[in-house]
Amino acid sequence: MSAILTLNAGSSSIKYSVYLTGEGEPREIAVGQIDGIGPEAVLILRHDGKRTVTPLGEADHRAGLRAVLGALKPVLGDRKVAGVGHRVVHGGTQYAAPILLDDGILRNLEKLSPLAPLHQPHNIAAIRAAMEAFPLAIQVGCFDTGFHRGHPFVHDTYGLPREYYLQGVRRYGFHGLSYDYVSGHVEQAFPDLKGARLVIAHLGNGASMCAVRGRQSIACTLGFSAVDGLPMGTRCGQLDPGVVLYLMEQGLSRQEISDMLFRKSGLLGMSGISNDMRTLLETDAAQTAEAAEAVEYFIARVKAEIGSLAVANGGIDALVFTGGIGENAWQIRRQVCRDMGFLGISIDEDANRSNAEIIGTGPVQVLVVRTDEERVIARAVASLLGA
Numbered sequence: 001m002s003a004i005l006t007l008n009a010g011s012s013s014i015k016y017s018v019y020l021t022g023e024g025e026p027r028e029i030a031v032g033q034i035d036g037i038g039p040e041a042v043l044i045l046r047h048d049g050k051r052t053v054t055p056l057g058e059a060d061h062r063a064g065l066r067a068v069l070g071a072l073k074p075v076l077g078d079r080k081v082a083g084v085g086h087r088v089v090h091g092g093t094q095y096a097a098p099i100l101l102d103d104g105i106l107r108n109l110e111k112l113s114p115l116a117p118l119h120q121p122h123n124i125a126a127i128r129a130a131m132e133a134f135p136l137a138i139q140v141g142c143f144d145t146g147f148h149r150g151h152p153f154v155h156d157t158y159g160l161p162r163e164y165y166l167q168g169v170r171r172y173g174f175h176g177l178s179y180d181y182v183s184g185h186v187e188q189a190f191p192d193l194k195g196a197r198l199v200i201a202h203l204g205n206g207a208s209m210c211a212v213r214g215r216q217s218i219a220c221t222l223g224f225s226a227v228d229g230l231p232m233g234t235r236c237g238q239l240d241p242g243v244v245l246y247l248m249e250q251g252l253s254r255q256e257i258s259d260m261l262f263r264k265s266g267l268l269g270m271s272g273i274s275n276d277m278r279t280l281l282e283t284d285a286a287q288t289a290e291a292a293e294a295v296e297y298f299i300a301r302v303k304a305e306i307g308s309l310a311v312a313n314g315g316i317d318a319l320v321f322t323g324g325i326g327e328n329a330w331q332i333r334r335q336v337c338r339d340m341g342f343l344g345i346s347i348d349e350d351a352n353r354s355n356a357e358i359i360g361t362g363p364v365q366v367l368v369v370r371t372d373e374e375r376v377i378a379r380a381v382a383s384l385l386g387a
């Protein structure tokens, strides 16, 4: 049996998983992450029912990845890593399906960095480091935009002059690996919902929602960059572009505006306390009017997008919550589903509180599904290894 490694490199973290591959579904044997890349990185590894945390001190992405490889040696034993799967945030208009990476493709992916400056350069750095560390393994890119590439034109475009669409100013959509996993799980676990009209709410630190039908993405709240749609931990979500023009006229630089929209807005900017939903919901210190309003705004935007995405999908058969907030924050789910009976959405209080998988009581099924982006990547690697 050989092993598959999956890597998901963000600006300050690298998440990784190890799977064994042979017949059938890849089997996860270890999972972990490097957190705090920079001055105080730590390596977390879960394997064999044990969790170990190792402080690394100062470490960049390369050093972090080297530490991961060191920690995985005893996990892997004499098993060879046959394939490494990478989460790549942006595949542009060119790449949708998982692909075998080589230098030429990496150069094309580098050209997309201006479209996802917070993620793409880190994804590419991790790929280069993995190519060096595992020269004999296949390297596979799995794109967060890929699942959305079949959007109908009306959900793929903005109302700008046509030349910009042709240049690539499009609604790419993100969190595609999560939507792929969740919609696949729903169809498998709930045969009644095969081909059904789903609205999936991926509510995490990054948050978006997607209308899916028959495993096809129809529309997504994230568009050209990862800042549209819902407010997120530090990103503002939907914004009138007139506000950006106003900020420019106020003399803010491009960098200052970008920092504000991507790093200082959303739950953090509105609450003035934290980007973390749990903190805003649970800490006494967070019970300020500003914290409550930030949470209310988040909920109002999720509700509005349910309506919008249900319309894009020609109706709604199931609403699915996923992501750190969607899976755990019962208070948020309760508020989102409140007064939604007119759409056929209602939930059972006890099931909701206990984070049960099925919480709906109305004609629209309401589900809570744990997302597993790593599994989507591992399956893609296993399939290309098989091929």
Ligand code: ADP
Residues within 6 Å of the ligand: 203, 204, 205, 206, 207, 233, 275, 276, 277, 278, 279, 281, 323, 324, 325, 328, 329, 330
């Ligand atoms: P990322 O986009 O970084 O993958 P996650 O999907 O891990 O983010 O989601 C992180 C968010 O989930 C944070 O806002 C965190 O507070 C929230 N969260 C996690 N557990 C809970 C919980 N029990 N209650 C409320 N919020 C939670």
